Amino acid sequence: MTEPVLALSGLNKSFGALKVTDDVDLDLRPGEIHALIGPNGAGKSSLIKLVAGEMPADSGEIRFAGREISGLDQVARARLGLTRTFQVSSLIPEFSVRGNVALAAQARRRSVFGFVRQVAMDPDLTGEAMEALERVGLQERAGIRVSELSHGEKRLLEIAMALAMRPRIFLMDEPMAGLGQEGSARLIGFLDKLRTQAPILLIEHDMDAVFKLADRISVLVAGRIIARGNADEIRNNPDVRAAYLGEDEA
Numbered sequence: 662m663t664e665p666v667l668a669l670s671g672l673n674k675s676f677g678a679l680k681v682t683d684d685v686d687l688d689l690r691p692g693e694i695h696a697l698i699g700p701n702g703a704g705k706s707s708l709i710k711l712v713a714g715e716m717p718a719d720s721g722e723i724r725f726a727g728r729e730i731s732g733l734d735q736v737a738r739a740r741l742g743l744t745r746t747f748q749v750s751s752l753i754p755e756f757s758v759r760g761n762v763a764l765a766a767q768a769r770r771r772s773v774f775g776f777v778r779q780v781a782m783d784p785d786l787t788g789e790a791m792e793a794l795e796r797v798g799l800q801e802r803a804g805i806r807v808s809e810l811s812h813g814e815k816r817l818l819e820i821a822m823a824l825a826m827r828p829r830i831f832l833m834d835e836p837m838a839g840l841g842q843e844g845s846a847r848l849i850g851f852l853d854k855l856r857t858q859a860p861i862l863l864i865e866h867d868m869d870a871v872f873k874l875a876d877r878i879s880v881l882v883a884g885r886i887i888a889r890g891n892a893d894e895i896r897n898n899p900d901v902r903a904a905y906l907g908e909d910e911a
C-alpha cells in the first residue's frame with residue numbers, strides 16, 4: 662500500500678476535563694480525499710488545529726512526509742508543506758483579490774526560501790496569483806477589492822490562496838459552507854480534480870459533497886473515531902446513522 666503523506670496515531674487533546682481528541686488514528690494517502698464528519702462540537706476543527714500546529718497535542722504521534730512532526734511549530738510545519746486552507750476571516754478586505762493571493766504566494770516563499778520581495782514589485786508573485794485565480798475561475802475579479810466579492814467568491818479566493826501555498830496536503834475546514842447550489846457543484850468538481858495535486862483532508866457538513874468526493878470517511882463523535890469506510894459503508898452504518906446521519910435524515 663502507498664505510504665500515507667500524513668499519519669496520526671494515538672492522538673489526544675483535552676481542554677480541562679473535556680477530551681476533544683481521544684486516541685485518534687487517521688491517515689491521508691496520496692491522491693485521496695479523506696472526509697472527517699461528525700456532529701457539532703465533535704472535535705473536527707480541533708483535530709485540524711493539532712495537525713497544522715496551531716495548538717499542541719497532549720500525546721500521540723503526527724507523521725508527515727515520512728517524519729515525526731509533533732514537536733514542530735506551525736511555521737516549521739508550513740515550511741514542510743503543511744498548512745490549512747485560509748478562512749474568510751483571514752482575508753484582507755481592503756486589498757485586491759490578486760493582492761491577497763500574492764500574499765499567500767509570498768508567505769510560501771518566505772517559509773521555503775527565507776526571503777521575500779515586496780508583493781507589488783514582484784512580477785513572479787503576481788503571475789502565480791493570476792494562475793491560482795484562473796484555476797478557481799476568479800481571474801476576472803482579480804483587480805477588485807476583496808470586500809466587493811460575494812461570500813461564495815470569497816470561499817473560492819480561500820482555495821486560490823491555498824493553491825498559491827502549494828501545500829503537500831490540503832486541510833480544508835468546511836469549504837462548502839455558505840456556497841449556493843451552483844457554487845457547491847462547481848467546488849465539488851474542482852476538488853475532485855485537485856486531489857491529484859495533493860490529497861485533501863476534508864471537514865464538511867454537506868453530506869452530498871462528502872458522499873460524492875470522499876474515498877474514505879471517518880466519523881468523529883465526542884473526540885473519538887467511531888467508524889471509517891467508503892460512502893456506502895458509512896451511509897449504511899447503524900452507529901453512524903444513530904450518532905450523526907440520523908440528525909439530518911430523521
Ligand SMILES: Nc1ncnc2c1ncn2[C@@H]1O[C@H](COP(=O)(O)OP(=O)(O)OP(=O)(O)O)[C@@H](O)[C@H]1O
Pocket residue numbers: 676679681699700701702703704705706707708
Ligand atoms: N480553546 C478551547 N478551549 C476550551 N474548549 C475548546 C477550545 N476549542 C474548542 N473547544 C471545545 O472543544 C469541543 C470541540 O470543538 P471543535 O470546534 O473542534 O468541534 P467541531 O467538530 O469542529 O464543531 P463544529 O462542527 O461545530 O465546527 C467543543 O466542545 C468546543 O467548545
